[in-house]
């Protein structure tokens with residue numbers, strides 16, 4: 254549950270009236286005692302496990318992909334930017350893989366975008382590269398550089414707050430949050446949408462019963478697209494998400510590996526939502542970027558060689574446990590596990 258101070262902060266901010274769902278999520282995740290500012294969420298012992306934490310092969314495949322694109326299309330000084338590096342595992346695996354082409358890191362100006370101070374310290378501890386060369390950490394992306402950029406992320410875009418709309422008999426309602434003073438808990442209510450601007454926007458979705466949108470996510474991605482367009486570069490993002498109509502809202506809370514209500518364990522549990530890839534693709538197209546890839550995580554990893562990599566690891570190191578490696582790869586590519594739910598979008602102007 255939120256601390257008294259935090260509850261007061263939210264109530265104060267909103268005059269104890271109802272407030273928008275995305276504001277609630279933003280506070281629960283990013284306020285000074287919100288989840289992403291004070292917790293260590295990732296890893297088998299913590300709230301959730303991500304692909305780089307499952308297998309080194311995930312980062313190796315991405316590493317080869319990045320090195321190839323840099324060599325073929327950039328081959329000069331560039332920004333290498335990871336969004337939300339978590340424990341630093343993906344960067345570590347990319348760095349090891351990229352040694353096949355020493356010029357890659359010699360030309361890289363590395364910038365890690367991390368909002369969580371504790372994770373930043375863990376990244377410093379885990380990254381050998383940091384001890385040899387400079388890495389810049391920032392809380393937000395800086396769009397000033399004029400160099401070409403390679404930007405990549407895994408499970409970053411699912412962290413952005415969403416708004417939820419419901420269509421009942423052609424009337425749109427938006428989900429809001431209220432605080433119940435007596436029971437000291439939050440609950441949700443629906444408020445009829447009256448803003449003409451929002452109704453005009455929603456008219457595109459009038460055949461749908463529900464519509465979930467993250468304006469902040471779309472805006473962040475749009476800034477990346479404009480930045481790439483100005484300076485050349487490529488953005489590879491992997492996240493769980495969809496490109497078809499959804500029947501149910503995707504917002505979810507995870508506490509200790511289990512799904513919970515977003516109103517429980519506030520500030521101590523992850524709240525995330527599936528990425529609407531259609532909207533990101535639309536934004537990239539509007540900014541005249543090329544869609545290099547839009548495939549499931551399964552197809553991406555297989556296309557770029559995870560099965561061959563597994564074989565190679567097993568023949569190179571006879572001590573490796575084949576069953577374990579099979580299980581890791583299965584978890585990443587099986588359509589009933591992470592294979593289909595996770596998607597890979599690559600946009601560029603290279």
Ligand SMILES: C[S@@+](CC[C@H](N)C(=O)[O-])C[C@H]1O[C@@H](n2cnc3c(N)ncnc32)[C@H](O)[C@@H]1O
Nearest residue numbers: 289303337338339366367368369407408409412
């Ligand atoms: C779900 S974790 C994924 C971590 C890592 N990429 C992985 O796959 O293991 C999200 C990461 O993004 C960071 N993060 C979330 N929102 C952020 C934001 N708006 N700005 C910077 N970092 C953010 C979190 O602190 C965390 O490191």
